[in-house]
């Protein structure tokens with residue numbers, strides 16, 4: 288059998304994953320055989336995980352962050368909802384989120400037996416009145432998305448945090464994708480901007496770590512302690528993570544990527560990606576397409592369904608929103624010359 292090779296990123300415009308930073312790749316390989324789930328045995332990677340959380344705290348405006356490196360944004364969101372449920376005093380917990388919240392919240396709700404109430408958005412952003420209307424005394428968390436998966440828009444996080452305080456619920460921010468772009472914008476999205484309790488930010492997306500490396504952060508250690516389970520036969524006495532054995536490669540590569548790129552490298556990445564997104568938006572608008580955004584480096588436009596199918600045949604990987612628009616995610620591997628040949632292919636049809 289021929290040796291399998293991973294796909295190249297040359298024509299990938301649909302993914303929220305990207306080429307890992309060279310240092311992240313090299314570090315991931317060295318730490319493949321380590322397990323941060325057993326910190327008493329794998330002390331070096333356990334230390335690295337504390338470093339990773341410190342880094343993520345710096346990026347999200349939190350001086351003494353509690354948290355850990357998850358398998359991804361899905362686990363981070365599940366854990367945040369679990370914290371909110373465990374902490375609250377109700378038999379019928381519910382979570383209120385905007386309709387564009389990532390589908391991982393549906394998984395969280397099903398697993399945790401929490402009702403998920405979703406409010407319609409206005410102009411692709413969470414609508415406060417709609418969310419307030421759905422919240423009641425059994426609401427354990429309000430969710431805001433800082434960089435939506437489909438359109439890359441940012442919800443009004445400070446207002447959502449205020450509403451959470453009013454109803455006695457936690458405020459969770461999902462910045463799984465946007466978290467490494469947002470520090471270079473004027474958006475108010477993190478612990479330093481609002482009374483956010485928990486936050487998801489994924490090094491394995493824009494952070495350029497190797498997969499798997501997600502992140503969940505909590506404002507205080509007692510929130511994370513809501514997840515603690517006794518672990519009789521490990522050297523550590525309790526565990527807050529969802530999975531047991533975990534990827535030391537993900538953890539170590541997250542530190543390597545953030546060491547290499549925070550802060551100037553990520554800033555350059557953001558500026559290049561945003562410039563590319565704006566360029567693409569202009570090109571599509573000039574061809575008569577209706578363009579949504581870009582608010583962050585993600586462009587959606589009303590290209591017809593057959594057109595995206597033709598593009599796929601030419602090797603382009605583009606995806607569609609639930610509303611049927613074509614969606615191009617300007618990840619760090621997406622260059623201007625890639626987008627130029629993409630637009631040239633569009634003109635061909």
Ligand SMILES: *Cc1c(COP(=O)(O)O)cnc(C)c1O
Nearest residue numbers: 359360361362389436461463464
């Ligand atoms: C990608 C994404 C997730 C899920 O993260 P995974 O790492 O794929 O589990 C959650 N929320 C948002 C906003 C995302 O973009």
